[in-house]
Amino acid sequence: MSKDGEKSGWKEYIWNPRTREFMGRTASSWGLILLFYVVFYIFLAGLFALTMYVMLQTLDDYKPTWQDRLATPGMVIRPKSDETYEIVYDTRNTETWDLYAQALDKFLTPYNNSLQTEKNKECTPDEYFLQEDTGDVKNNPKRSCQFNRTILEACSGINDRYYGYQIGQPCIIIKLNRVIGMLPGKDGQAPFVTCAAKREDTDKIGEMVYFPPNGIFNLMYYPYYGKKAQVNYSQPLVAVKFLNITTNEDVNIECRINATNIPIGSERDKFAGRVSFKLRINTK
Ligand SMILES: *[C@@H]1O[C@H](CO)[C@@H](O)[C@H](O)[C@H]1NC(C)=O
Numbered sequence: 001m002s003k004d005g006e007k008s009g010w011k012e013y014i015w016n017p018r019t020r021e022f023m024g025r026t027a028s029s030w031g032l033i034l035l036f037y038v039v040f041y042i043f044l045a046g047l048f049a050l051t052m053y054v055m056l057q058t059l060d061d062y063k064p065t066w067q068d069r070l071a072t073p074g075m076v077i078r079p080k081s082d083e084t085y086e087i088v089y090d091t092r093n094t095e096t097w098d099l100y101a102q103a104l105d106k107f108l109t110p111y112n113n114s115l116q117t118e119k120n121k122e123c124t125p126d127e128y129f130l131q132e133d134t135g136d137v138k139n140n141p142k143r144s145c146q147f148n149r150t151i152l153e154a155c156s157g158i159n160d161r162y163y164g165y166q167i168g169q170p171c172i173i174i175k176l177n178r179v180i181g182m183l184p185g186k187d188g189q190a191p192f193v194t195c196a197a198k199r200e201d202t203d204k205i206g207e208m209v210y211f212p213p214n215g216i217f218n219l220m221y222y223p224y225y226g227k228k229a230q231v232n233y234s235q236p237l238v239a240v241k242f243l244n245i246t247t248n249e250d251v252n253i254e255c256r257i258n259a260t261n262i263p264i265g266s267e268r269d270k271f272a273g274r275v276s277f278k279l280r281i282n283t284k
Pocket residue numbers: 109112114157158
């Protein structure tokens with residue numbers, strides 16, 4: 001085949017002046033194809049919009065339509081360094097613990113008494129703060145209860161700006177993740193946190209003190225109705241202060257929630273209701 005023949009064959013395929021075909025089709029053929037796809041995509045878009053519309057009609061802005069029925073809250077600690085729960089520092093090196101103190105300062109700022117007093121309500125302790133809707137009449141927005149920073153006493157960072165880190169008596173703050181509608185505790189007994197060392201470290205953990213006393217999450221902070229319904233909600237906290245923890249050694253600690261209706265470490269979620277971390281304070 002000559003080079004010229006090949007070339008003109010290609011040219012003719014793209015535009016054939018005799019049959020007036022472009023890429024093997026006439027203008028009206030191309031027009032029909034285009035029309036078909038335009039109609040087809042408009043139809044798809046319409047179907048999608050209709051489905052979304054119907055879905056959105058069934059959603060309630062204020063509460064999730066779908067929620068894990070076995071929701072067990074996870075627990076988290078503060079301060080956290082990166083993604084690991086390892087608190088390691090040296091009392092003689094300010095930089096190593098100042099970061100933790102700063103992280104706690106930042107975390108606790110929204111709990112300042114002044115802010116809590118401004119945003120939230122002084123609730124009756126030891127009972128659920130129920131604000132149910134009556135039928136279709138929504139009881140929104142819902143108020144939230146004050147959790148004053150001063151409840152954390154020696155771990156509030158007010159009298160001791162360094163949360164005990166510099167003297168080897170650090171504070172750890174624990175919170176329970178939010179679960180909408182959860183009513184923890186039973187028979188008026190509030191859920192509480194207990195911390196203990198992992199088996200081989202039992203002798204190293206020393207004495208601890210909890211704030212508020214007994215490490216309880218007061219019932220008045222439950223139930224939580226969701227971000228939109230309860231805009232000013234402050235999660236209750238529990239602080240643990242280690243008073244005589246062994247230094248210069250790793251101490252592995254686990255804190256758990258004790259509430260009859262929160263199963264710990266169920267098969268579905270090993271981390272439900274508990275949190276583990278390592279604490280190591282170097283002094284030499
Ligand atoms: C919160 O309280 C701390 C300690 O009392 C203070 O240093 C900080 O400025 C306060 N922050 C706000 C936003 O009020």
